Amino acid sequence: MSAAQTLQRQLREFQKNPLPGFNVELKEDNIFVWDIGIFGPPDTIYEGGYFKATMKFPEDYPFNPPTFTFNSEFFHPNVYTDGRLCISILHPPTPDPMSGERPEERWNPTQSVESILISVISLLTDPNISSPANVDAGVMYRDDREKYNEIVRKEVEKSKRDIPENVAIPKSAEDFIIKNKPEIEEDESFWYDDEEVDDEWDEDYMSDE
Template sequence: MSNVSNSAVRALNLEYKSLQDEPVEGFRVKLCNDDNLFEWEVAIFGPPDTLYQGGYFKAHMKFPPDYPYSPPSIRFLTKVWHPNNGDLCISILHPPVDDPQSGERIEERWNPTQNVRTILLSVISLLNEPNTYSPANVDASVMYRKWRDSQGKDNEYPNIIRKQALAGKLDAEKEGIVVPLTLEDYCIKPKSKPTNQEMALELTDFYDEDYDLDTDDDNQESGESDYGNGDDSGNGET
């Protein structure tokens, strides 16, 4: 990739490490190629208690050479019947230009304070609340509105989603991946921070390893032995 900025490499390195250390619930990310930091594969787990529950969907995220000043693009690799399938239509993924025809305010669009974490959370939100104003998949958008307006009486849209979610779950099983089905499993438990007592113990262990805290006692015992020898020699009978 030509004209790659150093700031883009630094930003992506930091974000990738952060997502490995503290993953976003419902997502797993990895590099498509270990030698290319600008293309990621995203695994998306369907949120529990939604039409997508149990689903396992893959997407491709591609970053521009001037990231984070320009937004990345996201495209589903697996079949997802969704009004915004294809290139995901999320406001924060649109360049920060004033476009009255889009119906979006410029502050809703991309800015460098956004990051991969906020994008992925927006994708989860988009699954449950599609953008039907500018759909990438018009047929899916029409079907979704029909289901929504029927208050769940028309089942064509949810039936397609459930079939795709089941197919995705089977693909995950083939890859040895366990798809979270409950909210408890779906939500990632935060790593517990050490308590003040644990930190104090760690510091004590550190100093114990690097310094001999019993030096005075050892010297005292050693000194008593020396003095004892001295006393024996000084007070011994001739």
Template sequence: MTFPEDYPFNPHTFRFNNEFYHPNVYPDGRLCISILHPAGNDPISGEAPEERWNPTQSVESVLVSIISLLADPNCSSPANVDAGVDYRKNRDVFESIVKKQVEASKSDIPKGFKMPESEKDFMPTAPAELEEDENFWYESGDDSDFGVDDFDEDDE
């Protein structure tokens, strides 16, 4: 996800770094989704202005839209025509290509990475509780706590 200097007035872009065979992903990895198209009316696109970017969109709402599009492609205006055709007419070919890409992408996973397996894995752990020191707020009795005297020499 890349944010422009004038964000949120213009949408960010979203791009997959690895091969991603999907009807709504261009061969170079850019994602084609209405919510990330610049605001305004574009009669050629066939998109209603309210489907396009507006500054009230949050990163979360964009990610939810992306996940939804990945699960349910828009094949009526594909960014990758071959993937769109395979998705509609040759689902077994489409799934075979996607599975190969998933297997190839596994080599990019860092060694030692542990895939979260449950909701618990996503929850932050509470920090260890600090022991309370009852003497924390009391003076030590030294004339010079913290290396400074409690009074100015001018006060003498």
């Protein structure tokens, strides 16, 4: 399967079963460039924000990872000042002893758009400050959390101007959970509301992994 076919399939799956908290569209109908909108998770300093980003996929996807770049101002230990996201899952699957990353932490072809976006959300609330891409943000997060939070809150307020008119805004933690059983073509990563998923389907899904 070509990279374009793989991405078209993943886009169809994402459109059938959207990941809560994200708005995804193609940029100028280019299957290799996705415009991403991220709603700040509730009960975090990002709550109420809407952060725009671009994900660009290589021609040999999924054997190599896409790049992920924030277009909105985004002060974070793991985001370079030019907006590029630095996260293990997006690092090429080649040996790099200097990074200190284990091979299983880096990109592999079983990853998907969903697993990338879930990793981004996880990083928002749990930054890796041991090797920050933005040293100033990493030091401030560690030593002056109040000042760090103040900067982020200002960015959140600015970002609200970019919320599209036709997009539903998640307003609670419940809005960030998939409650209906998704249609899965192959092994993918999702958030689930376990109480809503029947045991029989859960066993079938697990057996496919």
